[in-house]
Amino acid sequence: xxxxxxxxxxxxxxxxxxxxxxxxxxxxxxxxxxxxxxxxxxxxxxxxxxxxxxxxxxxxxxxxxxxxxxxxxxxxxxxxxxxxxxxxxxxxxxxxxxxxxxxxxxxxxxxxxxxxxxxxxxxxxxxxxxxxxxxxxxxxxxxxxxxxxxxxxxxxxxxxxxxxxxx
Amino acid sequence: xxxxxxxxxxxxxxxxxxxxxxxxxxxxxxxxxxxxxxxxxxxxxxxxxxxxxxxxxxxxxxxxxxxxxxxxxxxxxxxxxxxxxxxxxxxxxxxxxxxxxxxxxxxxxxxxxxxxxxxxxxxxxxxxxxxxxxxxxxx
Numbered sequence: 352x353x354x355x356x357x358x359x360x361x362x363x364x365x366x367x368x369x370x371x372x373x374x375x376x377x378x379x380x381x382x383x384x385x386x387x388x389x390x391x392x393x394x395x396x397x398x399x400x401x402x403x404x405x406x407x408x409x410x411x412x413x414x415x416x417x418x419x420x421x422x423x424x425x426x427x428x429x430x431x432x433x434x435x436x437x438x439x440x441x442x443x444x445x446x447x448x449x450x451x452x453x454x455x456x457x458x459x460x461x462x463x464x465x466x467x468x469x470x471x472x473x474x475x476x477x478x479x480x481x482x483x484x485x486x487x488x489x490x491x492x493x494x495x496x497x498x499x500x501x502x503x504x505x506x507x508x509x510x511x512x513x514x515x516x517x518x
Numbered sequence: 519x520x521x522x523x524x525x526x527x528x529x530x531x532x533x534x535x536x537x538x539x540x541x542x543x544x545x546x547x548x549x550x551x552x553x554x555x556x557x558x559x560x561x562x563x564x565x566x567x568x569x570x571x572x573x574x575x576x577x578x579x580x581x582x583x584x585x586x587x588x589x590x591x592x593x594x595x596x597x598x599x600x601x602x603x604x605x606x607x608x609x610x611x612x613x614x615x616x617x618x619x620x621x622x623x624x625x626x627x628x629x630x631x632x633x634x635x636x637x638x639x640x641x642x643x644x645x646x647x648x649x650x651x652x653x654x655x656x657x
Contacts, residue, residue, distance in 0.1 A: 354559045358552055365548040367536035374535040375527070383544065390551050394558050411532045422524050456554060459561065478556045506560065 352400045360406050361393055367407075368414045375418040385421060388453050389414045455513075462512040470505040473498055 352360070368389055372382035392413060393400070403409045463471060476487045477498070484495040491498070511517075527535070535541075 354555065354563075358555055362548055362552045362555070365551050366543045369543045369547055370538050370541040371532055371535045373541050374538065379544065383547070386547070386551065387554065390554060391558070394555060408529060411529065411536065415527060415532060419524055419526065426524075456558075459557060463557075474560075478560050479553045481556065502560075509561065 352397045357394065357397050357400070360400075361390065361410060364407060364410050368410060371411060371414050372418050375415065376421060381421060382418075384453060385414055385417050387456065388417050391453060391456060392417070458513060459509065462509050465512060465517075466505055466508055469493075470501050470508065473501045474505050477502060 365386065368386045369382055372385040372389075373379065376382050376385060389410065393410065400406065400409075463474060466474065472491065473487060473493075476482045476490065477484075482490070484498050487493075487498055488495050493501075
């Protein structure tokens with residue numbers, strides 16, 4: 352599934368996914384995280400989604416399972432606090448993979464703020480505003496060739512910052 | 519200890535939750551998810567420039583390519599100037615001195631135009647170098 356198809360299929364489901372998450376979880380913040388996790392997981396699975404017959408049902412079940420995982424994790428955390436208090440624990444909790452993926456997205460957004468000004472601007476206009484190169488060129492006064500170079504350098508800088516932890 | 523009595527809603531209940539308009543949704547959430555997908559796509563998919571320019575020779579590659587193109591254009595223009603200059607070419611001269619002066623004048627004119635082309639090429643190369651420096655200095 353390409354990016355355009357992915358967005359056309361799943362972005363319109365955002366509100367529905369949030370409502371499901373909000374009904375299952377105890378806070379708007381957690382529901383927001385669950386929806387973000389859902390999109391990250393769907394994105395990671397996009398190459399297999401063409402075989403899915405009902406994308407809406409797939410996404411609904413995914414967000415439900417993510418919410419249930421969060422509830423179980425919270426339950427385990429609370430149990431561990433009790434166990435710690437009475438020194439009853441004998442197993443380390445397994446890492447929350449969903450949290451790791453969501454944090455990577457947060458780190459990416461943070462790293463974007465560290466880019467040089469022109470790279471940030473072009474990245475914002477191209478990626479967030481979805482402007483085409485021609486319109487960005489008109490707005491910024493830069494040539495389309497320069498814009499492509501700036502985006503390439505932005506990508507490389509972001510990857511380097513994430514690898515080095517410098518953000 | 520694991521909490522085992524978490525209710526697992528089936529599809530019918532999920533559909534009902536999804537349509538519950540009494541549950542408010544944060545403004546801009548769809549745009550936020552769309553932006554995030556765009557960002558994930560940007561990081562996953564290399565720009566065509568990554569494939570075109572090898573990183574180690576990128577800077578020299580740009581200058582070499584542009585200078586080469588500019589030089590080629592200048593040479594072609596210089597040839598054009600030489601060809602177009604002789605509006606009324608004479609195949610033979612009865613006076614050797616006249617013939618010599620004509621050839622000398624032609625050579626001087628071609629030389630002059632060639633110098634202009636070389637100067638134009640250098641100017642173009644300097645302009646491109648300046649542009650390239652601007653790109654790299656700002657990044």
